[in-house]
Amino acid sequence: EVQLVESGGSLVQPGGSLRLSCAASGFTFSSHWMSWVRQAPGRGLEWVANMNQDGSQFFHVGSVKGRFTISRDNAKNSLYLQMNSLRADDTAVYFCARLVGNTGWRSCDIWGQGTMVTVSS
Amino acid sequence: DIQTTQSPSALSASVGDRVTITCRASQSISTFLCWYQQKPGKAPKLLIYAASSLQSGVPSRFGGSGSGTDFTLTINSLQPEDSATYYCQQTYSVPYTFGQGTRLEIK
Numbered sequence: 001e002v003q004l005v006e007s008g009g010s011l012v013q014p015g016g017s018l019r020l021s022c023a024a025s026g027f028t029f030s031s032h033w034m035s036w037v038r039q040a041p042g043r044g045l046e047w048v049a050n051m052n053q054d055g056s057q058f059f060h061v062g063s064v065k066g067r068f069t070i071s072r073d074n075a076k077n078s079l080y081l082q083m084n085s086l087r088a089d090d091t092a093v094y095f096c097a098r099l100v101g102n103t104g105w106r107s108c109d110i111w112g113q114g115t116m117v118t119v120s121s
Numbered sequence: 122d123i124q125t126t127q128s129p130s131a132l133s134a135s136v137g138d139r140v141t142i143t144c145r146a147s148q149s150i151s152t153f154l155c156w157y158q159q160k161p162g163k164a165p166k167l168l169i170y171a172a173s174s175l176q177s178g179v180p181s182r183f184g185g186s187g188s189g190t191d192f193t194l195t196i197n198s199l200q201p202e203d204s205a206t207y208y209c210q211q212t213y214s215v216p217y218t219f220g221q222g223t224r225l226e227i228k
Contacts, residue, residue: 035217037165045157045165045208047217059215062122095164099212105171106212107155111164 002026009115022079022096030074033099038092086119127220142194144209153213156194
């Protein structure tokens with residue numbers, strides 16, 4: 001079964017750090033771009049970051065640049081999001097997703113169940 | 122950044138109705154447009170990719186159209202299980218922005 005399972009979410013104080021993990025199974029992880037997407041409570045979806053198959057290309061949304069870092073370990077079939085200098089507005093459910101595509105299209109076809117990050121004192 | 126504007130923000134319809142949701146990009150994105158369905162407490166589910174291609178396993182009452190800047194998601198013959206929030210997303214260039222979402226209520 002193709003699956004993504006996130007972990008690592010918790011309650012953290014403002015200014016703190018957290019590392020999220022996403023374990024992939026059922027497909028060739030090293031062949032796919034991967035993404036992180038977040039959703040604040042009661043709000044819409046926000047794309048956070050992408051990384052290519054070997055980790056040599058990555059992109060982050062402006063609001064997290066310099067604070068969050070996406071990474072991956074293909075030997076462990078895992079995607080990570082290192083989150084530093086956390087702020088209250090980073091409070092959200094964080095989803096990892098598989099990015100697929102071809103000429104003229106890209107989409108997130110497989111999603112994890114999400115992990116909750118709460119930033120509060 | 123490319124802005125994606127979705128409308129309406131909410132709508133209510135009856136079982137059997139046809140509904141249309143629109144998504145407009147602030148610049149041309151060719152067909153780099155996806156539609157997702159999200160139910161409360163769940164992850165988004167891909168419905169449509171490449172603006173008009175139906176994802177495997179998605180009922181054929183869902184359809185997408187458009188290219189360039191204007192796109193639509195159409196749901197024919199609404200079913201009770203279609204009650205959800207629907208999002209468009211442009212994947213033409215990073216950041217891959219989402220629309221604000223459309224909450225669909227089944228009367």
